[in-house]
Amino acid sequence: MAENERTFTAPQSLLDSNLTFLNDEPTPTTITLTRERCVDPSLINSFLRILRHGSDDVIRQKLNNYRKPSSISEKKCDAFLKQELYPNWQIRSSIISFCDQEATQMKAETDRKFSNTGSSATGTITDARIDPYAAREKLEDQEARYRDWTRVKEWVANNEKIEQILTSTTDRILRQNCEQNKNYLEQFAQFCKDNT
Numbered sequence: 001m002a003e004n005e006r007t008f009t010a011p012q013s014l015l016d017s018n019l020t021f022l023n024d025e026p027t028p029t030t031i032t033l034t035r036e037r038c039v040d041p042s043l044i045n046s047f048l049r050i051l052r053h054g055s056d057d058v059i060r061q062k063l064n065n066y067r068k069p070s071s072i073s074e075k076k077c078d079a080f081l082k083q084e085l086y087p088n089w090q091i092r093s094s095i096i097s098f099c100d101q102e103a104t105q106m107k108a109e110t111d112r113k114f115s116n117t118g119s120s121a122t123g124t125i126t127d128a129r130i131d132p133y134a135a136r137e138k139l140e141d142q143e144a145r146y147r148d149w150t151r152v153k154e155w156v157a158n159n160e161k162i163e164q165i166l167t168s169t170t171d172r173i174l175r176q177n178c179e180q181n182k183n184y185l186e187q188f189a190q191f192c193k194d195n196t
Contacts, residue, residue, distance in 0.1 A: 006098050007032045008091050013084045038099035039148045041155050055088040056166040063177045077178035086191040096159050103152040110145045
């Protein structure tokens with residue numbers, strides 16, 4: 001089975017800002033996702049961190065760069081949303097979705113493998129009277145097979161929660177600084193539909 005891969009590059013606005021973090025290795029600006037990266041997400045976490053910092057963490061400063069006291073401030077907010085914020089959110093959402101899909105495939109593959117372990121095709125089943133440790137070994141094998149899947153699912157759930165908090169907070173700040181009657185989360189959903 002061919003391995004799934006997907007490559008993402010940080011938005012140009014982030015690359016131009018020359019983000020660095022103290023006491024840290026250089027931040028990645030491009031990442032290729034694989035199942036292994038989802039199982040050990042340290043590089044993905046670094047990439048998501050620069051994306052989150054480059055938009056949501058500095059949202060007020062970013063808006064100040066776009067929004068000037070003039071009649072075209074609304075257009076400047078729209079420019080920020082379409083050129084910086086929404087593309088950033090979309091990349092983050094796509095990264096989390098990739099790992100979620102990989103977790104779903106891992107579960108299905110592991111279910112198939114494990115459901116076949118008890119069949120006579122894979123060998124004889126040891127009677128518990130002959131080998132009293134066989135049941136425990138079988139349980140340990142099952143746990144080992146599902147460990148990576150569990151790890152990825154927990155990572156996905158944690159990052160979905162982080163995204164929900166960040167986007168909700170940013171939505172509130174946008175309503176305070178741009179157009180208060182707009183639903184920026186709904187606009188983002190439409191942006192994703194238009195840019196897939």
